[in-house]
Amino acid sequence: MGASVTIYNVGGGGVNLVKGPLHLADNELSQAQNAELVSNQNTGGEGVLSKRGGLAALNGSALAGSILGAVGLNLNTIYTRTLLFAKGTEDTTTWVTTTDGATLANTSTPTRAANFDKYVDENNARSARRASAFRNFIVYAGNEYTKNTDRPDLVLWDGTAAQDIAEVITGPSSNGSVPYSITDMLTANGKIYFAVHDPDGANPNIAGRVMSLDLETGVIQQIAAPFGDGTGEILGGAPSCLAWHLGQLFVGLNGEDTTNGIGVVVRCRPDVDTTWTADVTNLSGFPCSMAVFLGNLYVGTMSSTSTGARIYKRTASTSAYAAQVTSGGGAGGNGHYASLTVYSSALYAVEYHETTPIVHIVTSTDGTTWTTSRDVDANDGGVSGLLPGSGIEFSDDLFYIFRSSTASANDGFVMRRTGGSWSKLATDNYSGPAVTLVRRT
Amino acid sequence: MPHLFTQGGSSLYKMNLSDGTTETLTLPSGVTLSTTNKPRFAVLNQWVVMVNSPTRNLVIDPEGTVRPLVPKAPTHPPLAAAGSSTGLTGAYLYKASFIVTNSDGELLLESPLSPSSISLTAANTDISLSDVPLSLDTISSRRLYRTVAFGSAYFHLMDLEGNIETATLDATTDAKLKTLPVQPSLSSPPGTLPGIRFKNIIEWKSRLWAVADDPTLIDTVYISDTNKVYAWNNTVIAYPTGMDSQGIIAFAKRKNQLGLLKRDGVWQISGSSSSTGISVANITVSQIAFGKTGCVAPDSVVAINDRVFWLGKDGVYEWSGDSVRSVTNDTVAPWFQSDTYFNRSRFSSAFGRYNELRDSYDLHLANVGDTTENRWVSLSLKTGGWYGPHLTSAFTPTHAGHCIDTNGLPITFVGGSDGVIYTGNSANYRDGAATAIDFDVYGPWHGGDAPDIEHFWGELSMLSRVETAGTLTVTPTVGRLDSSAGAAISHTLTLGRERLRRLGTGALCRLRLRHNTVNQGVSVFGYEVPFSELGRR
Numbered sequence: 001m002g003a004s005v006t007i008y009n010v011g012g013g014g015v016n017l018v019k020g021p022l023h024l025a026d027n028e029l030s031q032a033q034n035a036e037l038v039s040n041q042n043t044g045g046e047g048v049l050s051k052r053g054g055l056a057a058l059n060g061s062a063l064a065g066s067i068l069g070a071v072g073l074n075l076n077t078i079y080t081r082t083l084l085f086a087k088g089t090e091d092t093t094t095w096v097t098t099t100d101g102a103t104l105a106n107t108s109t110p111t112r113a114a115n116f117d118k119y120v121d122e123n124n125a126r127s128a129r130r131a132s133a134f135r136n137f138i139v140y141a142g143n144e145y146t147k148n149t150d151r152p153d154l155v156l157w158d159g160t161a162a163q164d165i166a167e168v169i170t171g172p173s174s175n176g177s178v179p180y181s182i183t184d185m186l187t188a189n190g191k192i193y194f195a196v197h198d199p200d201g202a203n204p205n206i207a208g209r210v211m212s213l214d215l216e217t218g219v220i221q222q223i224a225a226p227f228g229d230g231t232g233e234i235l236g237g238a239p240s241c242l243a244w245h246l247g248q249l250f251v252g253l254n255g256e257d258t259t260n261g262i263g264v265v266v267r268c269r270p271d272v273d274t275t276w277t278a279d280v281t282n283l284s285g286f287p288c289s290m291a292v293f294l295g296n297l298y299v300g301t302m303s304s305t306s307t308g309a310r311i312y313k314r315t316a317s318t319s320a321y322a323a324q325v326t327s328g329g330g331a332g333g334n335g336h337y338a339s340l341t342v343y344s345s346a347l348y349a350v351e352y353h354e355t356t357p358i359v360h361i362v363t364s365t366d367g368t369t370w371t372t373s374r375d376v377d378a379n380d381g382g383v384s385g386l387l388p389g390s391g392i393e394f395s396d397d398l399f400y401i402f403r404s405s406t407a408s409a410n411d412g413f414v415m416r417r418t419g420g421s422w423s424k425l426a427t428d429n430y431s432g433p434a435v436t437l438v439r440r441t
Numbered sequence: 442m443p444h445l446f447t448q449g450g451s452s453l454y455k456m457n458l459s460d461g462t463t464e465t466l467t468l469p470s471g472v473t474l475s476t477t478n479k480p481r482f483a484v485l486n487q488w489v490v491m492v493n494s495p496t497r498n499l500v501i502d503p504e505g506t507v508r509p510l511v512p513k514a515p516t517h518p519p520l521a522a523a524g525s526s527t528g529l530t531g532a533y534l535y536k537a538s539f540i541v542t543n544s545d546g547e548l549l550l551e552s553p554l555s556p557s558s559i560s561l562t563a564a565n566t567d568i569s570l571s572d573v574p575l576s577l578d579t580i581s582s583r584r585l586y587r588t589v590a591f592g593s594a595y596f597h598l599m600d601l602e603g604n605i606e607t608a609t610l611d612a613t614t615d616a617k618l619k620t621l622p623v624q625p626s627l628s629s630p631p632g633t634l635p636g637i638r639f640k641n642i643i644e645w646k647s648r649l650w651a652v653a654d655d656p657t658l659i660d661t662v663y664i665s666d667t668n669k670v671y672a673w674n675n676t677v678i679a680y681p682t683g684m685d686s687q688g689i690i691a692f693a694k695r696k697n698q699l700g701l702l703k704r705d706g707v708w709q710i711s712g713s714s715s716s717t718g719i720s721v722a723n724i725t726v727s728q729i730a731f732g733k734t735g736c737v738a739p740d741s742v743v744a745i746n747d748r749v750f751w752l753g754k755d756g757v758y759e760w761s762g763d764s765v766r767s768v769t770n771d772t773v774a775p776w777f778q779s780d781t782y783f784n785r786s787r788f789s790s791a792f793g794r795y796n797e798l799r800d801s802y803d804l805h806l807a808n809v810g811d812t813t814e815n816r817w818v819s820l821s822l823k824t825g826g827w828y829g830p831h832l833t834s835a836f837t838p839t840h841a842g843h844c845i846d847t848n849g850l851p852i853t854f855v856g857g858s859d860g861v862i863y864t865g866n867s868a869n870y871r872d873g874a875a876t877a878i879d880f881d882v883y884g885p886w887h888g889g890d891a892p893d894i895e896h897f898w899g900e901l902s903m904l905s906r907v908e909t910a911g912t913l914t915v916t917p918t919v920g921r922l923d924s925s926a927g928a929a930i931s932h933t934l935t936l937g938r939e940r941l942r943r944l945g946t947g948a949l950c951r952l953r954l955r956h957n958t959v960n961q962g963v964s965v966f967g968y969e970v971p972f973s974e975l976g977r978r
Contacts (some may be wrong), residue, residue: 001971002971002972003889003972003973004969004970004971004972005887005889005950005968005969005971005972006969007884007967007968007969008904008966008967009963009967010882010884010965010966010967010968011826011882011884012824012826013824013826014493014770014772014773014824014825014826014827014828015773015828016658016772016773016819017772017773017774017775017776017826018770018771018773018774018775019920020771021886022886022888022892022922022949024885024886025885026885026887028885029882029883029884029885030831030883030884031830031881031882031883031884032827032828032830032882033829033831033832033879033880033881033882034831034878034879034880034881035828035880035882036799036801036819036821036828037799037821037823037824037828038799038964039800039823041798043868043962043964044964045907045964046823046824047966048906048965049882049964049965050906050957050962050963050964050965051864051870051878051880051909051962051964052831052865052878052880053866053867053868053870054865054866054867054868054869054870054871054872054878055757055833055835055836055855055863055864055865055867055872055873056861056863056867056869056873057461057861057862057863057873057874058456058461058854058861058862058864059456059461059462059463059860059861059862060461060462060854061447061463062453062859062860062861063447063448063450063460063463063860063861064449064450064860065449065450065451065452065476065860066449066454066476066838066839066840066857066858066859066860067447067449067839067840067856067860068448068450068479068480068494068840068856068860069447069448069478069479069480069481069482069494070445070446070448070451070456070482070840070842070844070854070856070862071445071446071482071483071484071838071842071844072443072444072445072458072842072843072844072845073443073444073445073484073489073503074443074444074844074845074849075443075503076442076503077442077443077444077455077503077504077505078442078444078457078630079504106461126816133544133687134545135545136970138470149525159870187544187545187546187547188544189546190546190547191546198833219527224697244546245602246598246599246600246601246602246609247597247598247599248599260628265652271830272617273617274947276846292602292603293600293603294603294605294606295601295603295605295606295609296606315609316601316606316609316610317569317570317571317606317609317610318609318610319526319610346498353732355975373942381809394741428962429809440503441442
């Protein structure tokens with residue numbers, strides 16, 4: 001009698017080693033080495049026994065040893081950092097960018113940062129004028145307002161779109177007029193703090209405020225009391241530089257005055273205090289830069305009528321300020337130590353004096369002994385009028401900006417320290433701020 | 442872009458899944474990776490936690506910065522003494538911790554707190570703090586805590602930046618402390634110091650759950666705070682304790698239960714949870730399975746949707762619904778219950794993975810007589826059928842897993858002793874650069890429902906997917922179970938259907954299908970063999 005074995009579900013039942021050899025179903029197997037069912041009729045299909053797919057090498061270069069474990073992280077794990085230098089008004093480009101610290105490119109997509117004219121009513125005081133980076137965006141003082149008419153604005157740039165996120169309202173310490181400018185910004189304590197110079201007040205007790213910007217809620221809040229010479233206001237000047245130290249916000253004040261010995265630093269706990277505590281009131285000149293180094297606060301000051309610019313150290317254990325170095329440029333001359341920046345276990349600053357002139361990048365590894373790291377006026381064309389802008393670490397290198405002589409001039413330049421050596425990276429229309437944008441993809 | 446963090450030898454790497462490029466990550470000072478303890482990973486709040494192979498528990502941020510999971514605690518408090526200025530009146534106590542913050546000033550990690558300082562009674566003086574502890578780890582700041590006057594609860598006082606300065610002044614009035622965060626509850630879990638360590642870890646309900654290799658703690662589960670990788674304030678115990686040398690082998694993660702797998706049973710943690718995670722106060726631990734349902738291989742555990750699979754002493758078990766059941770007893774029990782197929786003494790080193798595209802649970806085992814996991818078997822979750830044992834001649838598998846690629850699509854991967862990670866399901870039908878995949882299948886014995894009767898087995902028809910090239914070797918065995926294989930038949934895979942020679946005379950017949958040519962696939966639709974009975978002999 002004729003019959004036929006007809007099997008069109010080969011291996012559909014998989015391997016069975018439990019049953020006796022004569023009891024397997026037609027779709028069962030006793031071995032299925034490198035075989036599988038693929039639910040895709042283009043490459044097999046259910047009921048079709050196929051060779052398994054291959055194992056393709058993912059990494060071209062073998063790792064150093066057996067793969068012992070791995071975990072996939074389903075997140076944006078590529079961090080792309082872009083260093084941005086703010087430009088003046090020479091042309092339509094607004095910022096210069098670099099991702100490697102060496103190759104520069106102009107861009108006009110982010111809106112312009114606050115430019116020189118925004119600080120005219122500030123008497124061009126030596127405020128720090130920094131921009132701020134927070135998470136995956138930067139925030140900076142914008143330029144799209146008419147000084148003395150409109151409110152200064154804060155701009156957010158996330159690498160794609162520039163957005164005005166807030167305007168600084170008229171403060172209680174002003175004479176009812178809109179603020180002049182945003183003089184410094186700082187990311188700390190999970191927030192952005194920024195300093196505002198308001199109209200009103202007589203030198204040195206000019207008006208201003210410190211505000212916080214909570215970027216999760218969008219709320220701008222004044223920190224403690226305003227500055228000025230009115231009732232309840234803090235004397236000593238408008239805020240010009242910020243630092244976070246010992247859980248408190250330290251603020252250097254600038255009174256647009258050259259009287260000796262009236263430099264003021266105040267401090268407060270932003271979420272607790274309703275007023276500022278004077279931390280020091282007799283620095284030789286007004287503060288224009290601050291940084292925390294080796295657990296202590298350092299303050300760079302302007303020159304006064306009788307004393308050259310200085311760098312002071314506030315010792316945490318005593319709260320006492322002591323001058324660590326005094327500029328050889330002497331009194332006057334718009335001398336100041338600008339842009340205190342921690343880099344590679346050392347503290348850097350720019351020593352500037354316009355009449356000597358002195359344009360030096362100075363450094364110290366202990367905060368006490370200061371040496372010239374780069375004689376910019378001797379080697380790089382540093383001259384009076386090209387004021388120091390921001391200092392910033394990027395990609396293991398240190399950068400210092402020297403502002404253009406005017407808003408539209410292209411004589412500003414960038415100094416770069418890489419591999420232990422300084423060089424001039426570029427000359428262009430730089431207005432001062434530098435900030436690093438971090439993007440995750 | 443998704444990445445793979447992987448340990449190769451004694452180094453840690455971040456691998457770009459789009460091009461396979463790798464970056465060697467820098468380990469914290471003094472930390473090394475074992476090549477005998479396999480690393481175990483968990484992901485919480487964008488951070489990867491790595492335990493078991495490092496000498497200290499580690500945490501890796503998305504960019505690849507590696508830090509100790511918990512900084513070592515300060516060994517001593519700050520020394521407090523009355524200062525020379527004014528400000529404070531009353532008795533005060535201080536503590537310190539070490540913290541790591543990000544560039545925005547947000548807290549990332551914090552160590553447990555130091556012991557308390559000796560009470561200092563100030564009489565309208567400020568307080569001079571000296572000998573503020575220094576950390577041996579890389580930290581951002583020392584965080585100082587203080588009581589209010591005559592109080593016992595600690596409040597955040599200030600952060601002393603860096604890891605150099607050891608003195609500061611305190612004149613902060615009590616009123617300014619009260620709105621600040623109170624002292625956190627922090628502890629040093631196993632693995633904070635070298636010696637004992639976490640041997641396994643998992644994320645469940647926005648917390649980390651871990652078990653240590655300390656022989657006295659192997660039944661204790663350590664639990665992190667919600668979304669905090671550094672805060673380990675709770676434990677639960679899977680009773681009875683001390684029943685064997687291993688305690689909790691592994692975790693089994695399901696939607697609403699966390700399984701604790703011992704060698705002799707399964708416990709589950711369950712409890713109510715909300716959008717902010719699960720409350721430790723509301724969890725329960727109960728044993729849900731006894732005896733041989735336990736797990737012997739921590740790396741064999743794979744959770745697939747709300748089902749979990751693992752290797753037990755005598756087979757593979759599935760935990761789904763309310764039950765734990767064997768998925769091998771009815772089909773492939775001899776793989777796991779005899780010494781014919783695998784080296785059972787290496788079951789503890791077995792490792793599993795999920796092949797999402799094939800919807801299969803793949804379990805890597807050591808071939809009998811071998812000491813590496815050079816074979817694997819696959820359970821089709823769609824049909825329940827087992828396939829294998831599979832092998833590759835390209836490399837020796839040492840680890841396996843699954844993740845998603847740069848397009849968010851699932852991939853299964855196998856790591857090799859050659860330091861290469863291989864992704865599965867390649868349509869190129871080769872392993873590595875040029876190694877053929879040895880497709881070797883033994884079909885059932887056919888007896889025409891009359892295995893005692895001699896048959897004439899006629900011309901074989903093979904139907905297969907049309908390939909561009911290649912031949913499938915069909916080797917019939919005709920006769921009895923102990924008969925030798927007959928002459929091989931070559932089926933041309935370009936034809937789709939081919940009528941081949943007569944198979945011969947014998948009571949039984951079966952086919953062996955084999956194809957071992959690189960870069961060629963095989964799909965067998967079916968076969969037919971006409972037969973007729975010849976009679977009984």
